Amino acid sequence: MRKILIVGAGQSGLQLALGLQSRGYEVTLMSNRTADEVRYGRVMSTQCMFDMALQHERDLGINFWESQAPRIEGLGVSVAGPDGSRPIDWVGRLDGYAQSVDQRVKMAGWLDTFAQRGGQLVVHGAAVSDLDYFSRTYDLVLVAAGKGELVSMFERDAERSVYSEPQRALAVSYVHGLGPRPEHPEFDAVRCNLVPGVGELFIMPTLTTSGRADILFWEGIPGGPLDVFQGVKDPAEHLALTLELMERFTPWEYARATKVELTDEGGTLAGRYAPTVRKPVGRLPGGGVVLGVADVVVANDPITGQGSNSASKCAASYLASIVEHGDRPFDEEWMRQTFERYWETAQYVTKWTNAMLAPPPEHILNLIGAAGQLPAVANRFANGFNDPTDFESYIFDPSKTAAYVESVAASSTS
Structure with missing residues (x-):
């Protein structure tokens, strides 16, 4: 042995x-x-495990919480405009559900x-x-x-x-009381809210020590308006700051968060590290x-x-x-x-x-925009979170991205 x-x-x-x-x-x-x-x-x-990773747990018979954790069936992308609008807002469906424990x-x-x-x-x-x-x-x-x-x-x-340096300042809150997205209340999804030049807000349902909850997760560009959590020790202050930033930069998400409260005193986290x-x-x-x-x-x-x-x-x-x-x-x-x-x-x-x-190049912005009109593009992008090797074939080369979007658009109109 x-x-x-x-x-x-x-x-x-x-x-x-x-x-x-x-x-x-x-x-x-x-x-x-x-x-x-x-x-x-x-x-x-924070954690959101997609189907391939979940399967490794199933293979070992250690997926003890699979029946209890929310089934995440979609992944949505929203891009904030300068006036609190959402010029881009869509959700792709996952082929196999994701879960967060x-x-x-x-x-x-x-x-x-x-x-x-x-x-x-x-x-x-x-x-x-x-x-x-x-x-x-x-x-x-x-x-x-x-x-x-x-x-x-x-x-x-x-x-x-x-x-060689951290690229984001991270701030996490686990909360109860978050309402559903009114446009898709029938299924759970991870929500990726992109605020150009500022950072990102991710929201995902999870199973925590007190049952079903949601995670509010800010990623702020260092030195920017989201980089304000260093030194904040009080969990209530951490949550208040999280919500204040949501109201300012992602009002559509803040609208469903007005009644949230922390799951517990240990439900916050902040930090940064270099990839x-x-x-x-x-x-x-x-x-x-x-x-x-x-x-x-x-x-x-x-x-x-x-x-x-x-x-x-x-x-x-x-x-x-x-x-x-x-x-x-x-x-x-x-x-x-x-x-x-x-x-x-x-x-x-x-x-x-x-x-x-990095700041997204034009062809990536075009791809994310096209996903709002072409569900097949939205679905493929969402499923890339499960198998990121797929991105290699269409996301890094502007000509491949354009050809892919054109082929989907052509097939959807034919």
Whole structure:
């Protein structure tokens, strides 16, 4: 039985731990918090997982909340005009529904499951010196803790990292009491509200510790009018600021938010980080090596909602690579190949996300505008959030974008 240590108990670390556990590996998981500390703590993220990522959970039989979480059947895009109008406003339908489960619910539940199934759970923050010791007693050490000292072991990949500074200031509120969008009250959708030159507001239904809720998520261009959450400690003040900005920049969303209240005192989050791709092998002072997982090695901005999706896909890819490797040593070359296998698809997420952070070029604006008249374009764009590799074929090259829109327009009139 091969012994594997996973440091970090988020989407990727826990999914991988449970997957390896089900395959008979002896897995030790290091978490800096107990399940109850996670469950009753502050929200850790936003998350909207699309069908491909959800399927990885189904495959492992750990989709415990699928029947309870709202089914997100569409993805809508609205673009704000200078006068509070919406010159662009449409919704595309997803082929397979998406879902959001508050990570406090999911990670606490998965931690309990891992322990109940006989996994060794060590509740302790890990330092590089700890890993130096552990690397000699385990066949493989995986680092899935995307923040803190351990990330510094992984060198930034300058060729694959477009940005060196944060591109958005992030502010999240989990709320009860949000009304439906009056134009589409019959199904749940993620709403992407683009405010040119200012930032974005994302709204998504979720399952939280107190049941059904919605997430209000501002992404502000640094230094702009949305970059005002730093230093705000009081949750009520955080929500009031969120709503004030909604009233100013997205009045159509504010209209359904006039009666919202926070789900709990831990229902807010603010911060920023630089989107970064890192080299996958971390070197320890004693000569050992460890493999980085998910956002340790590929950290994208949340603007495209891919964080938990990428974490799930990375865990699934790594699980396959580990199992296929059999009893051979997990050396540096294997680590690099394992990461490159994941990067084959992850690179498209990074390319798309980095493109969305920049001011949109004319052909993208034309595409988003055309989606308002052509449901097939809206649907394809929406489903790209499930499988971002599809964007490569029509979204980055202006001539391909134009040809695609023309072909859809022609077929819709014929």
